[in-house]
Amino acid sequence: MYFIQPTLKFREFLGSFFVGGSEKELSEKLSNYFPNREIFFTDSGRSALALIIEKLGLKNSTMAVPAYICNVLKPIFDHYGIRLVFLDIDPETFQPNLNEYRSKITDEVKAILICPTYGFPVPNETADYLKLAKRIIIADCAQCMNFNFLKEKSQENSFNAFYYSLPKISPAPDGGVAIIANTTQSTQNFPRSSFSLGFLKNLLKSCGILNFFIQKTRDLLNLNNVGNLRWKNITAPHQISIKIFSNYLQKILEKKSTSFCVPILCIANRDGILKKIRKNNIFAEIIWSDPLVFSYPYNRHCPNTDKLARQIICLPNMPENEINKIKIILKQSSP
Numbered sequence: 016m017y018f019i020q021p022t023l024k025f026r027e028f029l030g031s032f033f034v035g036g037s038e039k040e041l042s043e044k045l046s047n048y049f050p051n052r053e054i055f056f057t058d059s060g061r062s063a064l065a066l067i068i069e070k071l072g073l074k075n076s077t078m079a080v081p082a083y084i085c086n087v088l089k090p091i092f093d094h095y096g097i098r099l100v101f102l103d104i105d106p107e108t109f110q111p112n113l114n115e116y117r118s119k120i121t122d123e124v125k126a127i128l129i130c131p132t133y134g135f136p137v138p139n140e141t142a143d144y145l146k147l148a149k150r151i152i153i154a155d156c157a158q159c160m161n162f163n164f165l166k167e168k169s170q171e172n173s174f175n176a177f178y179y180s181l182p183k184i185s186p187a188p189d190g191g192v193a194i195i196a197n198t199t200q201s202t203q204n205f206p207r208s209s210f211s212l213g214f215l216k217n218l219l220k221s222c223g224i225l226n227f228f229i230q231k232t233r234d235l236l237n238l239n240n241v242g243n244l245r246w247k248n249i250t251a252p253h254q255i256s257i258k259i260f261s262n263y264l265q266k267i268l269e270k271k272s273t274s275f276c277v278p279i280l281c282i283a284n285r286d287g288i289l290k291k292i293r294k295n296n297i298f299a300e301i302i303w304s305d306p307l308v309f310s311y312p313y314n315r316h317c318p319n320t321d322k323l324a325r326q327i328i329c330l331p332n333m334p335e336n337e338i339n340k341i342k343i344i345l346k347q348s349s350p
């Protein structure tokens with residue numbers, strides 16, 4: 016069984032209800048790792064972005080964003096009255112290229128959201144451009160599989176703020192972390208998120224064997240997106256997420272658990288291939304078949320995003336012999 020997001024063995028999962036560090040300890044560890052920055056734990060990556068928008072005073076401003084990014088961010092942009100400028104992506108890097116930045120970053124753009132999609136680093140020429148852009152730069156690292164990756168490239172120094180989604184880098188059922196430079200040192204307490212169907216689903220998905228049954232039921236009954244979490248306001252993560260994340264942090268920092276990026280397949284007859292891969296208990300997913308730009312009536316001319324959104328399958332991190340299984344499926348399915 017292979018899942019996109021990290022999962023725990025059943026015993027580790029049960030143990031997480033009893034053992035684990037506190038939010039304060041976690042903040043201290045991360046502050047050591049990212050000095051001179053303030054660390055905030057929220058209920059999700061989305062809420063981490065919302066918090067950054069509040070802290071950096073970006074309400075009712077214009078922000079440039081990659082057209083190819085998750086549409087779960089839409090309620091946040093709507094809530095804070097943010098006008099978006101969509102940047103089409105380059106199929107080589109899955110990020111906007113320099114021409115796209117140069118032609119679309121006008122004076123009214125106050126902030127730029129970048130996203131190392133699938134964990135690919137920001138290309139050097141873009142990083143150089145962003146350093147001189149005199150804009151607030153926010154990095155959405157929800158697709159980066161560990162913290163070291165940013166560190167190694169020293170990319171975090173160019174960002175005013177960046178955020179991660181905890182379930183993507185650890186088996187935590189919910190949570191996000193916002194890491195913000197130069198804010199006043201004030202810790203903030205948010206109300207704790209309430210218990211919901213979406214949280215229960217995510218909690219069960221944290222454990223490999225339970226996730227297996229969820230995925231099988233989903234495939235059998237053709238259910239998609241049942242109980243997906245919707246953003247309403249910024250809240251604190253559930254305690255169990257903090258415990259699981261804190262138990263997992265060392266692994267993340269030591270880079271033992273995951274590679275730095277989500278493996279992907281770019282393929283024309285995607286849906287049929289996806290079904291075949293999942294039948295082999297490799298729980299690949301389609302992420303962003305409906306990227307953010309599709310949800311807006313304006314600035315929609317982003318042809319590369321349009322094409323790639325229909326072609327990509329995200330794969331779990333798997334050993335070589337399992338990847339061979341996928342190669343065989345692809346070979347058998349080619350006309």
Ligand SMILES: Cc1ncc(COP(=O)(O)O)c(C=O)c1O
Binds near residue numbers: 060085130155158
């Ligand atoms: C790039 C990106 N940003 C933000 C998010 C939102 O993260 P969360 O689900 O923790 O709110 C996701 C989630 O899929 C994502 O892929």
